[in-house]
Amino acid sequence: MTHSISPLLHNNAIKNLKLDACYDRTFLENGNDIIHKFDNLKLDGANVTVPHKENAYLLCDKARGISKDIGAVNTLVKENKKIIGYNTDAPGFLESIKSFRDIKSALILGAGGTAKAIAFILRKNGIAPTILNRSSKRLIFFKENNFQSFAWDNFILDKYDLIINTTSAGLKDENFPLEENLLNSLMQNSNYAFDVVYGKATPFMKLAQKNKLQSKDGSQMLIFQAVIAFNLFYQNKFIPKIIERYMREASFL
Ligand SMILES: NC(=O)c1ccc[n+]([C@@H]2O[C@H](COP(=O)([O-])OP(=O)(O)OC[C@H]3O[C@@H](n4cnc5c(N)ncnc54)[C@H](OP(=O)(O)O)[C@@H]3O)[C@@H](O)[C@H]2O)c1
Numbered sequence: 215m216t217h218s219i220s221p222l223l224h225n226n227a228i229k230n231l232k233l234d235a236c237y238d239r240t241f242l243e244n245g246n247d248i249i250h251k252f253d254n255l256k257l258d259g260a261n262v263t264v265p266h267k268e269n270a271y272l273l274c275d276k277a278r279g280i281s282k283d284i285g286a287v288n289t290l291v292k293e294n295k296k297i298i299g300y301n302t303d304a305p306g307f308l309e310s311i312k313s314f315r316d317i318k319s320a321l322i323l324g325a326g327g328t329a330k331a332i333a334f335i336l337r338k339n340g341i342a343p344t345i346l347n348r349s350s351k352r353l354i355f356f357k358e359n360n361f362q363s364f365a366w367d368n369f370i371l372d373k374y375d376l377i378i379n380t381t382s383a384g385l386k387d388e389n390f391p392l393e394e395n396l397l398n399s400l401m402q403n404s405n406y407a408f409d410v411v412y413g414k415a416t417p418f419m420k421l422a423q424k425n426k427l428q429s430k431d432g433s434q435m436l437i438f439q440a441v442i443a444f445n446l447f448y449q450n451k452f453i454p455k456i457i458e459r460y461m462r463e464a465s466f467l
Contacts, residue, residue, distance in 0.1 A: 219465055220261060223440045226464030227457050233448075245269035252290060252297060259447035260290045261440075267301075267327050274299035283334045283359070286327045289443040300446055303328060304335035306439030307410075310430060314376060314406045317341050321374040321400060323391040324381035325352035325363070328410055332378060333361055344374065346392065348381075366392070371399060376406040377422070384409070384416030391418055401425040412436055412467070433467040 224237035235258075242251060245266045252260055262270040267286035271277055274287060275296040281287045287299030311317070320336055322329050325347035333356065336343040345356045345363040356363040364370070377400055383391040390397055398421060401407065407422035412432035422429040441457045461467075 219436070220440060222464045223437070223461040224444060227444055227460040230460045230463075231452065231456075235447075242266055246273070248290075249273050249297060252292075257290075258292045259443075261443055262288050262290060264327065271299055280304045280331075280334055280338070284327075284330045285355075286330065288439065289446055291446050300443070301331055302439040302442040302446070303435070304331040305442055306435045306437075307332050307408075308335045308339060309438040309442075310432075310434035311376070311406075311408060314408075314428065317375045317406065319344070319374045320376040320378055321346055321372075321404075322378045322380055323347075324379065325356060326380065328380040330355065332380060333359075337361070341376075344372070369396075371396070373403040374400065375404060376408065377401060377404050377427075378407075379409045379411070379416070379418045382411065384418055385411045385414065388417055390421070394421070397421060398425070401427055408432075410435060437461050437465070437467055 221237050221239060228235045242248060246269060248266055248270050267288050270290060271281060271285055271287045274290055277287055277299040279300055281299055281301035284301050287301050289300040289302050291298050319342045322332055322343050322345045325345055329345060333343045333345060343361060345361055346369055347353055348366055350365040353363045353365060379391045381391040383389040401422060402425060404427060407427040407429040409416055409418050410432040419429060419431060437458060440461055441454050444457050445452055445454060
């Protein structure tokens with residue numbers, strides 16, 4: 215199943231570019247069936263969302279780009295009868311923090327699939343990421359890939375230019391992704407904040423604004439990952455700004 219807003223974004227771009235296509239949602243009960251479903255529906259492209267991104271990576275014919283580091287794909291494209299997997303969350307995130315200047319270090323809250331994508335793209339772009347998670351199990355992946363990482367119980371307070379929330383804390387509740395006083399201390403020593411959640415002023419975002427950090431929610435990341443995916447469906451033949459315009463028009467993001 216895809217994000218509910220994605221069909222709006224893609225279908226408005228399809229309509230305005232006068233393409234013979236349709237972007238729809240389908241529910242996947244068993245992640246192991248992802249390629250069968252892709253074939254049975256005779257698709258040329260698809261987006262994959264939680265919790266199937268890892269399965270999609272393992273089952274596609276070939277993974278390209280940064281998805282090979284992350285071990286997760288959110289975009290599948292039929293290319294010469296093969297199903298190729300890409301990760302557009304990572305470049306979508308990078309594009310959305312372009313206006314943040316002189317970032318050398320970042321603290322990523324959470325250690326799920328989104329944290330993996332962000333950690334790799336930051337490191338590839340010369341920004342040192344540190345991962346801080348509620349529990350330690352998911353940190354194994356980050357330690358194996360030589361990222362500095364901490365669980366809440368062994369974290370040592372430090373200074374980071376950018377604080378990123380990749381957890382869903384605050385999405386359907388009023389929770390902070392980290393104990394409030396600790397998060398406040400981190401923000402007092404930071405310049406920028408980013409929340410992958412969009413469409414809601416989360417407690418994380420409100421605290422960032424209170425601390426006068428330059429901050430962004432996940433709406434631009436959502437648009438940019440969709441623009442990059444859309445262009446992959448069409449062998450990168452469109453100007454990204456044009457796709458972006460049609461997608462923004464559909465979503466008011
Ligand atoms: N804007 C965009 O374009 C975009 C793109 C991709 C994803 N997202 C959003 O990103 C969010 C995370 O996705 P994901 O796939 O990375 O999720 P995930 O794989 O389920 O990871 C969730 C992580 O968040 C932590 N966590 C969850 N609830 C928490 C809480 N209340 N307090 C502290 N930590 C908490 C978990 O810690 P434990 O390990 O301790 O359980 C885990 O590390 C979702 O809301 C998704 O919609 C947005």
